[in-house]
Amino acid sequence: MRYVIIGNSAAAVGAIEAIRRYDQDNPITLIADEPHPTYSRPLITYLLGGLVSEERMLYRPPDFYQQYEVEPMLRVWVVQVEPQERELTLAGGGTLSYDKLLISTGGVPFVPSVPGGDLEGIFTFTRWDDARRMRHFIEAYGVQRALVVGGGFIGLKTTEGLLAQGIRVTIIELADGILSASFDRTASHLAEAILRREGVEVRTGTTVQEIIGRVGKVGHVILQEGERLECDLLVFAIGVRPNTALVSQEAGIATNRGILVDDQMRTTAPDVYAAGDVVEALDMLLGVRRTIAIWPLAYRQGYVAGCNMAGAEREYEGGLPMNSVEVCGVPTEMVGTPTLRRRGTKSWRSSTGRRWRTRSWCCGTSGWWGPSSSATLTGRVFTPA
Amino acid sequence: MKRIYVNEEYCIGCRLCEIHCLVQHSRSKKIIKAFKEEMPRALPRVLVEEEGALSFAMQCRHCAEAPCIKACITVAIHRDDLTGAILCDEEKCVGCWMCIMVCPFGAIRRNVEGRKAISKCDLCYVEETPVCVAHCPNEALVYEEREV
Numbered sequence A: 001m002r003y004v005i006i007g008n009s010a011a012a013v014g015a016i017e018a019i020r021r022y023d024q025d026n027p028i029t030l031i032a033d034e035p036h037p038t039y040s041r042p043l044i045t046y047l048l049g050g051l052v053s054e055e056r057m058l059y060r061p062p063d064f065y066q067q068y069e070v071e072p073m074l075r076v077w078v079v080q081v082e083p084q085e086r087e088l089t090l091a092g093g094g095t096l097s098y099d100k101l102l103i104s105t106g107g108v109p110f111v112p113s114v115p116g117g118d119l120e121g122i123f124t125f126t127r128w129d130d131a132r133r134m135r136h137f138i139e140a141y142g143v144q145r146a147l148v149v150g151g152g153f154i155g156l157k158t159t160e161g162l163l164a165q166g167i168r169v170t171i172i173e174l175a176d177g178i179l180s181a182s183f184d185r186t187a188s189h190l191a192e193a194i195l196r197r198e199g200v201e202v203r204t205g206t207t208v209q210e211i212i213g214r215v216g217k218v219g220h221v222i223l224q225e226g227e228r229l230e231c232d233l234l235v236f237a238i239g240v241r242p243n244t245a246l247v248s249q250e251a252g253i254a255t256n257r258g259i260l261v262d263d264q265m266r267t268t269a270p271d272v273y274a275a276g277d278v279v280e281a282l283d284m285l286l287g288v289r290r291t292i293a294i295w296p297l298a299y300r301q302g303y304v305a306g307c308n309m310a311g312a313e314r315e316y317e318g319g320l321p322m323n324s325v326e327v328c329g330v331p332t333e334m335v336g337t338p339t340l341r342r343r344g345t346k347s348w349r350s351s352t353g354r355r356w357r358t359r360s361w362c363c364g365t366s367g368w369w370g371p372s373s374s375a376t377l378t379g380r381v382f383t384p385a
Numbered sequence B: 001m002k003r004i005y006v007n008e009e010y011c012i013g014c015r016l017c018e019i020h021c022l023v024q025h026s027r028s029k030k031i032i033k034a035f036k037e038e039m040p041r042a043l044p045r046v047l048v049e050e051e052g053a054l055s056f057a058m059q060c061r062h063c064a065e066a067p068c069i070k071a072c073i074t075v076a077i078h079r080d081d082l083t084g085a086i087l088c089d090e091e092k093c094v095g096c097w098m099c100i101m102v103c104p105f106g107a108i109r110r111n112v113e114g115r116k117a118i119s120k121c122d123l124c125y126v127e128e129t130p131v132c133v134a135h136c137p138n139e140a141l142v143y144e145e146r147e148v
Helices: A010-022 A041-048 A128-141 A153-164 A185-197 A295-309 B016-024 B031-036 B067-071 B098-102
Strands: A003-006 A028-032 A070-074 A078-082 A087-090 A095-097 A100-103 A107-109 A122-124 A145-149 A168-173 A201-204 A208-214 A217-223 A228-230 A233-236 A240-242 A272-274 A279-283 A288-290 A322-327 A330-335 A346-349 A355-358 B002-006 B047-051 B054-058 B077-079 B086-088 B141-145
Touching (some): A003 A010, A010 A028, A041 A128, A145 A153, A153 A233, A153 A322, A185 A201, A185 A330, A217 A233, A272 A295, A279 A295, A295 B098, A330 B098, B016 B031, B067 B077
Parallel strands (some): A003 A028, A003 A100, A122 A233
Antiparallel strands (some): A087 A095, A107 A240, B047 B054
């Protein structure tokens, strides 16, 4: 029996560690399009800012594949999954057969189609090579002003990395506040004030309409209202969508925005599992299935998938959105689902029928935990209603 | 593995565990120096929770399936092969605070000493018995092996 895993990040590592816990014999093949051994994707913003070295990027020791007896196939692209033949079609025409398959292809950054979008100096920022390319670009052209489109977690993390390089950053956010999908209005305003204090310009309620080049590179952008903003570098950090390119409904793998999975992380095709940012799994707060693209849940889902692939039954108990980002030295964390529609709390009914109130919050400089903490709590999390 | 357990019926909330923990994790390991001279002061890695007559000391549970290990983006948080304790490699920690976010017990704090590293119970790695247990006047804290 052969296990095949597509992807090389948190979910894949979770699955490998789970499979080897129950099955030390059968071969595992790992396929990934990136050339790097498994690395910590969230660290790319720290790499950009020069806060970690390239050697520190690895998520597991260099001998991880040998130790877990995994055959890595790096720089290999999968074109199509064929559940009927239990086969993968690879780029270049080859095929690879499997007995149990895990799809953990993660997300792909969303790039809007904007005139001038093919100019040099426009980046998305989700991969190790993105960080390398961006650093080279910054050094080669002496970038001084950057534009980050999107005020979500990736946008803010990117901003942090760029600030560490001494670059002036402007954030363009379409919603009426940054981190609007994660923070309530109070926390969002706090974060915005902190950014402004550090010299970051924050524009909300607008977006980039056109990018104008200067000798082939980004020169300036035109905003929705016709305003012109100079920049040497532009980062699209609007969000990621599940990378479902290699599965199809016709092949019997049901997808919505992401791949649909049950509580064992099984897709609708036999012996095909999926985990991580590519799936729609249970949100335990809302009781619905949706993509929650965060690192800890990807590992957890991968681990559950791995257990079930190896025959040890395990259920995914669901997850909830949470994230942690430092805004110019002020750490913030959010858990749950906020509301921007009205002040105060929002109540949800969980799948068990219990009512909860949730709010996001922001914290001060000395940590949030403990009675002596000087944290600025802007809300409580999960108060039973 | 041996873990720290609490008998909350004996805990009177004296917070000696916090004091001894702080001293143990200070640079000098001397009580007066730790409180009066070493600034910023070391953090206790145990915290007494209190409500009315109920109180108990809370520190890292060293979970069997630890959410902090899975959430750590730099692999700084790891399980020690020898003791089973969950430790943080301060050299690797970049201070993303994911562990603080996922810890179900609120047992991890930011290290205020300026370093981007977390502060958590290490079961007093070099000691036979963790100092909070050794100095608990009522034996409200015990260090023992139990079936999980």
